[in-house]
Amino acid sequence: MPMNPRLLRPKASGFNPASISGIANWWDGNDAATLTLNAGAVQTWTSKAGLKTAASQSTANNRPVTITVNGKTALSFDGANDGLDFTGTSRTDETWIIAAAQTADQSGQRQMLSDGGNGTGMSATKGSVKLLEVAFGGFTEGTNRLRPQYSATASALMGPGVFTCVRSAAAGGFVFIDGTQRTGAVSPFASSFSTSNADTMSKIGYYSSSLFQFQGWIGEILLYDRALSASERLNVERYLGKKWGITVA
């Protein structure tokens, strides 16, 4: 007896990140249609919403590969030279939300997201403690950068986690880890950064193939061209948390 076609339909997830206005890009590692593989490595990761920007790598050896995380497909960056490049857009107001995990104890600053020029973006940074470093438009703590502590143990691996930056010229920038707002762990211990500088992100997984390379997996990146409200942000973070097996507030 054939299966009722209704039973074969995908179950509705109940939430679609693209339903929130202002979606600018949505890179989803678990959407096979968005990945172009070449010799088993990811040549292109194409956003499935908004601008549908393609992030790509033209050097064969520098391409990330795919791995399985929580039953889903994520991109694995080797920490040596892997990364993807894309044409970004200069903004002062935006929201970046990333589901990712660092998988090795790496020294210094390791960029999940980078401008590829000044070194701004979102990074796992090992200092005297492990920090989530978020910088847009500069590196003055509390002005255009905020570095919350991820762990008191410097060698702790960052993640798996949902890492968020919400920023606007009018209201400033805020950092969230797994749905909870975090304040800076570095003087002046600010709760926000008063960003008004435009910045253009253009790299995933590194600053360049020889600098600030992130070793770990990135499952999904969502970008909105405005500062999301708290409820909007939490909806996206919870969606990512459920999908990638991360506990979100």
Add this chain to the structure above:
Amino acid sequence: MRYYRTADADLYESIRLQLDAAWGHPTPDGKTVTCFDPAAVAPRDAAGRLLLAVKDEFVTWEPAATLLPQLLASGAVEEISADQYAAVPPRHHGQ
């Protein structure tokens, strides 16, 4: 991952171009330009030697599998450890 280093930038470039020719890089569609980073942008250690990290599969693919033993035997290219590759920690912006 496998890690290599050489002090000879000309050799590094000749290897890269030889492998590019063998693999047909750059591809006609322009999506693959080269097999690994050119010497001009490749990382270097404190002594100025070029460093290369490649995935395990890379060295099993022809013609790299044929070329590599010759290069190692010549002494011009050395295989190094991950720790040696990462011996120069990245600096930090803004500090």
